Amino acid sequence: MKGLRWILPLVVLGLGYLGYTAIAATESxxxxxxxxxxxxxxxxxxxxxxxxxxxxxxxxELMPLETTQxxxxxxxxxxxxHPNFVAGGIVKRGDVLFSIEADNYQAAVLSAEADLASxxxxxxxxxxxxxxxKRQAKSLPPTQVTDLYLRKPQLLTAKARxxSxxxxxxxxxxxxxxxxxxAPYDALVVSRDIGVGQYISAGTTVGTINNVEVAEVHxxxxxxxxxxxxxxxxxxxxxxxxxxTSPIHRxxxxxxxxxxxxxxxxxxxxxxxLDDPYGxxxxxxxxxxxxxxxxxxxxxxxxxxxxxxQALANNRQVWVVDGKGQLSSRALNIVRAEGQYLYADQGxxxxxxxxxxxxxxxxxxxxVRVASQVAQENDDDE
Numbered sequence: 001m002k003g004l005r006w007i008l009p010l011v012v013l014g015l016g017y018l019g020y021t022a023i024a025a026t027e028s029x030x031x032x033x034x035x036x037x038x039x040x041x042x043x044x045x046x047x048x049x050x051x052x053x054x055x056x057x058x059x060x061e062l063m064p065l066e067t068t069q070x071x072x073x074x075x076x077x078x079x080x081x082h083p084n085f086v087a088g089g090i091v092k093r094g095d096v097l098f099s100i101e102a103d104n105y106q107a108a109v110l111s112a113e114a115d116l117a118s119x120x121x122x123x124x125x126x127x128x129x130x131x132x133x134k135r136q137a138k139s140l141p142p143t144q145v146t147d148l149y150l151r152k153p154q155l156l157t158a159k160a161r162x163x164s165x166x167x168x169x170x171x172x173x174x175x176x177x178x179x180x181x182x183a184p185y186d187a188l189v190v191s192r193d194i195g196v197g198q199y200i201s202a203g204t205t206v207g208t209i210n211n212v213e214v215a216e217v218h219x220x221x222x223x224x225x226x227x228x229x230x231x232x233x234x235x236x237x238x239x240x241x242x243x244x245t246s247p248i249h250r251x252x253x254x255x256x257x258x259x260x261x262x263x264x265x266x267x268x269x270x271x272x273x274l275d276d277p278y279g280x281x282x283x284x285x286x287x288x289x290x291x292x293x294x295x296x297x298x299x300x301x302x303x304x305x306x307x308x309x310q311a312l313a314n315n316r317q318v319w320v321v322d323g324k325g326q327l328s329s330r331a332l333n334i335v336r337a338e339g340q341y342l343y344a345d346q347g348x349x350x351x352x353x354x355x356x357x358x359x360x361x362x363x364x365x366x367x368v369r370v371a372s373q374v375a376q377e378n379d380d381d382e
Contacts, residue, residue, distance in 0.1 A: 039367040041374055043357040044321055047306055048350050052343050054228040054299035054336060058219035058270070062240075062277065062291045064210035067190070073178040075201045076100035078194050089189040090212065090280060094182055097207070098194060102179040105172065112172040116165035123158040130155050186213045186280055188289070210289060215277040218258070219295045220267040228299035228336070229270075233257060238272045238297035240287065248285050250274055254297055272297070302336060305343040312356060313342060319355040319362055320348075327355065327366045 081098035084091050091097065130151040137145040147153065187209035194206040217240065221229065230236065236254040241247060252274040261268050272295050277287045287293070312318050316332050333346035348354075359368065 039325070039369050040359040041371050042321065042355050042359065042368045043371045044353045044355055046351050047308070047348060047354050049304040049306055052302040052305050052307065052336070054302060055296055055338065056221065056225050056228060056299045057294060057296045058221060058225075059292060059294050060217040060219045060272075062215050062217055062274065062287060062289055062293055064188075064212070064289055065214040065216055065273070066211045068184060068187075068209050068211070069205045070097065070181065070207040070209060071203055071205045072100060072181055072200055073202055074100060074105065074175050076102075076104070076179065076199065078196055078198045078200060080196060081192070081194065085189055085192050085207065087189055087191055090278065091183045091187050091189060091209070092280075093185050093187075093213075096180045096182055098181055100179040100181075100200070102176060105176040105179055108172040109169070109176050112165065112169035116162070116169050119158070119161040119165040123155075123162050126151065126155050126158040183209065185211050188212050188278065212278045212280060213276065215274045215287070215289065216255075217252070217272045217274070217293060217295055218269045219272055220262075220265065220269055221257075222267055225299070226268055229257075230298075230300055233270065236297050238295055240272065240274060240293045240295055242287060242291045242293050248287055248291075250277075250284060250287050252295075270297075302343055302345070305335065305345050306332075306348045307341055307343055308332075308354070309356075310337065310340055310342050312354065318348075319358050321353045321355060321368060321370060325367055325369065327358075327362055327368055328364055329362075 077100065079099045079101055082091060082095055083089075084095070085097045133150050137150060190208040190210055192207040194200060200206060233254050234256060238252045238254050240250045240252050252272045254270055255273045256271050258269045258271065274287065276282050276284060277289070279286050308318065313332060313334070316334060317329050318332060319327050320330055322328055330347045330352070332342075332344040332348070334342050334344050336343040353370070355362075355368075357371075359366065
C-alpha cells in the first residue's frame with residue numbers, strides 16, 4: 001500500500017503531461033490548418049479632375065408664336081374662299097383667304113378719282129389767277145396789294161381740297177384692297193365661320209389661324225438647375241424631342257426667359273423658339289402644336305470636377321485606397337448630379353484610387369488588396 005501511495009501521483013503527473021502534449025499538438029495543427037483570412041480584394045479606378053458641360057433639360061408644350069382672329073375690314077357679301085381655308089388647312093403668307101363683293105368699292109374709287117381730278121383742276125385755275133394778280137400788283141401802290149388781292153387764301157383752299165381728295169381716294173383704294181382678305185403669315189387654320197353668299201360686317205370675326213412660321217416652348221427650369229444657366233441665354237442652341245414609337249428630333253434656339261419665378265412651383269421659365277415646325281419651307285419633320293417635347297440645352301461649364309457613378313457615393317462619401325493598401329473615406333462636395341453620375345469639386349485629389357467594389361463592412365484603416373494588382377501577381381507567378 002505504501003508503494004501505491006508513491007506510484008499513484010507519478011501516474012497522474014504522467015497522464016497530465018501526455019494530455020498537455022496532445023492538446024498542444026492539436027492546437028498547432030489547427031493553427032496550421034486555419035491561418036488568418038487574407039485582406040479582402042477590391043476593384044478600384046484612378047480618377048482625375050475634368051471639365052463638364054452642364055446640360056439642362058426640361059419639358060413643355062409646343063405652342064404657336066401667335067394666334068390671329070381673322071376679320072374683314074369692310075362689309076359685304078362673301079364671294080369665295082380659299083380651298084385650304086378650312087380647319088386643319090395650311091395657307092401660305094399672302095394667300096387670299098376669302099373675297100368680298102367689290103363693285104361698290106370699285107365705284108367708290110372711281111368717284112374719289114373724279115373728285116381728285118376736279119380738285120386738281122381747281123388748284124391749277126387758282127394758281128393761274130394768283131399769277132395774274134401778282135403781275136398786276138406790280139403796278140399798284142404797296143398799300144393796295146393785300147393777301148386777298150394776291151389770292152393767297154383761295155390758293156390755300158384749293159390745295160387743301162386736293163389733299164382732301166387724295167385722302168378720300170386713298171381710303172377708297174384701301175377699302176377696295178380689303179375686299180380680299182389675305183393670310184398675314186404661313187398659317188394653320190384653326191376654324192372658319194363663313195360661307196359663300198354670307199353677308200358679313202366690318203370687324204366680324206370669321207376664322208382663327210395659328211402662325212406656323214415660328215413656334216415656342218416655355219420650359220420650366222427647377223431651382224437647382226437655374227444656378228447653371230448662362231448669363232447670356234439668347235442664341236443658345238436647344239434640341240427638341242418628341243418621344244414615342246417614332247421619336248421626332250428638331251433643333252431650336254433659346255430666345256429669352258420670362259423674367260419671373262412662379263409662386264406655386266418656384267420655377268422660372270425659359271423660352272425656346274422653333275422655326276418652321278410643320279416643315280412647310282424645309283424638308284424637316286413635322287412637330288405639331290400641342291406636342292409635349294423634351295428640351296435640352298447647354299448650361300455653364302464646370303471646371304476641375306470629379307465624375308463619379310452615383311452608386312459609389314454613400315451619404316456623400318467614397319472609399320479610396322492609399323499607398324499602404326488601406327481604406328480611407330472621403331467626404332464629397334457634390335455640385336451637380338446628372339443621370340447616373342455626380343460631379344464633385346472637393347474631397348478628392350488627382351489620381352486618387354477610388355474603390356468601386358467596397359468590402360461588405362468597410363472601415364477606415366482596413367487593409368485591402370487591389371484586384372488588378374492581385375491579377376498581375378498571379379500572372380507573374382505563372
